[in-house]
Amino acid sequence: MSISAPKERTMRAKFALVCMLCQSEFAPALTYRCPECQGALEPRYDVSAMVRHDHADPEQVYFDLLPLTSRDFLDSGVTVRTPCRPAPRLGEAISVPGLWIKDESQQPTRTTKDRLASLVTAVLRQFGVKEFVGSSTGNSSTALARAVRMDPTMRARFFCGREFVDNHDIPQDNRTTLSVVDGSYVDASVEARRYAAEEGVHFDAGFFNWARREGLKLAYLEAFDAMDRTPDLVVQAISSGMGVLAAHKGAQEYLAMGELSRMPSFLMVQEESCSPSARGWQEGRTELAEADRIETPRGLATAILLGDASPYYPYLHSIAIATGGAIVSAAREDLLTARRLLSDLEDVDVCYASAAAIAAVRDRAATGQISPDQTVLVNLTGRSRMIDGL
Ligand SMILES: Cc1ncc(COP(=O)(O)O)c(C=O)c1O
Ligand SMILES: [Zn+2]
Structure with missing residues (x-):
């Protein structure tokens, strides 16, 4: 599988949806998978027309690179701009003097998932949808619930596995609800999809929801704008990997606009105890198999304990191959x-x-896979909302 670069577009609509696999192009609609091949769709824009706007809300700053036809669909204050800065002391300690950190833990619900919440709710408003069903390991649903509650006309129901309840901070009333499922995050996603189909409510397609990825992209556009050079390597923890897809798309757009001088490599990181994608990568496979599935994921990094990454892995593999990156644990x-x-x-x-x-950057620097002259951007995607001392 290969993911092609965005082409300059001449069109009247602000964006079109393009299949990442077969390149078929569709008019804007609330559709997440390609009708021809089931590939992930992504919005594409005329990047030559992009202008940054001076505004406190990141979505307003980067509005020209978002799949919205009116600024009015956006709520204010769903996300904030976060710091991106060199980390010289840590950089020196791990032999990566060119280390930069983007601190997404400063978002309102403490993770980068507020980014996706702002775009998901805005895109739903654009298409007149007022109610949806979703699932996550906790951070995405928590962020979405907050964004839903900022709009008095919107409702949402979230599903989660029993062991992940504590990762959620979702008020329970007629506007937002959390339904607990016996099982893992994967089981909760299956249940959410079933419920949505039965009740005829819109289903948030997680990784495949291009609105999510376009929101997550903004953390990276901000980071690239804050940096005085193009990073050699971009690093993020992955669960489904939608954050890395978002980062890669942002980098493609900035490359096309001349804002980056070259495409960075992408390093995707899992916790060893739940690392099906890292294993697939290490074994040189282009797809994951049934045997890679982890029924009951365990680990410290609860936000990324996804046991079945098979629908997403081919996209991540393709980015790692295309950019000289890797998927590690x-x-x-x-x-x-x-x-x-x-x-x-x-x-x-x-x-x-x-x-x-x-941890992955430290390991790769120690083994010579990152050299001291490289500029490395790490997206610190969040902090814990629970009190768990160091
Ligand atoms: C803090 C944090 N980091 C990283 C991720 C990775 O998410 P994904 O790979 O699905 O973008 C998540 C997902 O929930 C998260 O909560
Ligand atoms: Zn397709």
Whole structure:
């Protein structure tokens, strides 16, 4: 599978939906999969027309690169701009002096998932949808619930596996509800889909929801704008990997606009105890098999404990191949160390998913796979909303 670069477009509509696999093009609609081949759709724009707008809301700044025809669909204050800065003390400690960190833990619900919440709700408003069903390991649903509650006309129901209840912070009333399922995140997703089909309610397609990815993209556009050079390597913890797809698309757009000088490599990180995609990558496979599925994922990095990554892996594999990147895993001990180093040296408190990204950078620098002259951008995707001391 190969993912092609966005072409300049001449069209009257602001965007078209293009299949990432077969390149078929469709008019804007609330459709997430290609009717021809089931591939993931993505919005494409005329990037030559993009202008940044001065505004406190990131979505207004980057409005020209968002799949919205009117600014009025956006709510204000769903997300904030977050700092992206060099991390010299941690960089020195792990032999990556060119380390930069983007601190998404400063978003209102403490994770980068507020980014997706702002775009999902705006796109639903654009298409006149007022109610939806979704599922996540906790952070996405929590962020979505907050965004839903900012719009008095919107409703949402979220599903989660029993072990993930504590990762959710969702008020329970007639506007937002959390339904608990015996089983894992994958089981909760199956249940959410079934419920949506039975009740005739819109189903949020997670990874395949291009609105989610377009929202997540903004963390990266901000980071690229804050940096004084193009990063050699971009690093993020992955569950489904929609954040990395978003980052890659942002980089493609910025490359086409001349805002980046070359395409960075992408390093995707899982926790070793639940790392089906890293295993597939290590074994050189282009797809995951049934045997890769982890029935009951366990680990410290609860936000990324996804046992079945098979629908998403081909897209991640393709990005790793295209950019000279990799999909790797980090051991529990290294997550603990990375989280402590970030706190001690950079005064940033993150969750173990974010720590996994730093752990992987540390490991690859120690083994010579990242050289000291490289500029490395790590997206610290969130912090824990629970009190779990270091
Ligand atoms: C804090 C944090 N980091 C990273 C991820 C990875 O998400 P994805 O790979 O689906 O973009 C998640 C997903 O829930 C998360 O909550
Ligand atoms: Zn297609």
